[in-house]
Amino acid sequence: MKIDWLSKLQYFLQTMAFCLAISAIQYAFQPERPYEYPLVYSLCIGFFTWALIDFGRHPLSGNSEIGWPTGIRAFLLPLGGILGAFVLGILVADSWFGWSSWEEGRRATLPSALLITALSGASVTYYFYTRSKGSYLEAQVSEVSRQASEAKLKLLETQLEPHMLFNTLANLRVLIATDPQRAQDMLDRMVAYLRATLSASRASSHALEREFERLRDYLELMAVRMGPRLRYVLDLPPELASHSVPTLLLQPLVENSIKHGLEPALQGGGITITALREGTVLTLQVSDTGVGFDNQMPLVEGFGLAQVRERLAAAYGDRGWVERTSTPGHGTTVRLHLPLSP
């Protein structure tokens, strides 16, 4: 267990300040008694209350992340702490003055002292508890927002995969010297691809026709790089061309097909992207003739597919779903089903 000594010191000083205030109030009510009496008793009892509760909370809090006990222990800690501190504090203060508060004559002040101790002990403990909880929640919130921005960065990084960018640029550099016309064409496609990727987070949906155009840009870029190892077919029936879909929804699937299907295959292979209408359902299919994978493998879902699933769920709820089939040596097919009517 790691103890934060700075916060311990902070709590100690705050407790002492509170005790000074309590003793000042007591003195105001009974100005005929010397100020030293309430001061010493208050500081002694306050010190033990702080020591017992602030250190006692750690062994009692178990797995609680706030650092404070929960359940029945949450009541036992201040109860035990306050009673123990009351007895110990009075004993120490008594020895300071050289008398005993338990004697006949002095005993009468004890109930009111206990009441003051109980009330102030409970309220200070509650104050420290809420502060701990507050800073814990604050830490949680900043952790969650850090994770969110990390996920955003990761998404962008997968879309603008540096390996793909630099390889494309390397190809472009070759073409500039050997085939300027093709170089220009490749550059245009790259500009379109980059523009679409960078603005994908802003526009949430576009026509299926646009989606297929962006996929063609990407596949053309890859085709320059892979040469005869990549063949592709895009099949979009005209009546579905204007149907709206989330932007670049299919992009991660095409990337997966290339990265996990065709790139590892010596001979490369083909990718077929089709849109078709099945009753009230729009089916978008990305299938490759790459190396495939074993369906019995524990299904490890990559970032790409998980992201597609999430976006489908966000846009269509239960009405959008994904299925994936694969045969080792023959390729992989991913089908997205989404409702045709919004």
Place this chain on the structure above:
Amino acid sequence: MTTPLTTALIAEDEPLLAQALQAELARAWPALKVLATVGDGATAVQQAMALQPDVLFFDIRMPGMSGLEAAAELADQWPSAGLGERAFPALVFVTAYDQYAVQAFEAQAVDYLLKPVQAARLQKTVEKLQLALAKPAQGAINFEATLGQLRNLLASPASAATPLTVIQASVGNGIRMVPVADVLCFEAADKYVRVLTLDREYLIRTPLKELMDQLDPQVFWQIHRGTVVRALAIESITRDEAGKTHLALRGLKERFIVSRLYAHLFKAM
């Protein structure tokens, strides 16, 4: 007297980039003859064995076998460096963007080129290569150094994965729990990994690389690209006439081949 021609092999899966590298090399090093250009790791090994070039330009990401794996495989197959044998080729790795690979190359002082390859950078590499090739007497030492570099490059970085204690192997319709403490050897076989214990053999689908991240490297030694054995179970090491090293495990009849990359583990004290 004519100086013997320097020869090279290029392994790069993107046809345009292979062409470009060849063209750049022709400018930077006119005396270099590129014997062949291949598009995948396995062919690279095969062609390098057949053509025995002086320099290899290996792309890192290639279908089938990566450039690094191909280099290790070639080091294993290369005829043992006796007198009159050809020295192991000088290696240059080529990559578009591999942050970790580049860091590792720097750490291991392995030559590499970044794509797009730039003339000035290529010129430096060429000068380095020419200098190294001018000192053929150091061939044997260089080969040992190359083996060490490849070994370090292929070693997966220390992972924080929790150590594996039990292997879940499917047997028939059920799952058999095999304590890692009973395992003598893991061997990659096609799409499976064979798990050998004293009395049985299991097949699992978890890739060997993934398993190795969860095994204690002090307890399990890698002796080949596809073989990891329990160090304390090793009985003997023998070398055959062909120079291959074989390893026997206590209690198993099977013999395992030790790759040259890992032969340094077995030197007499």
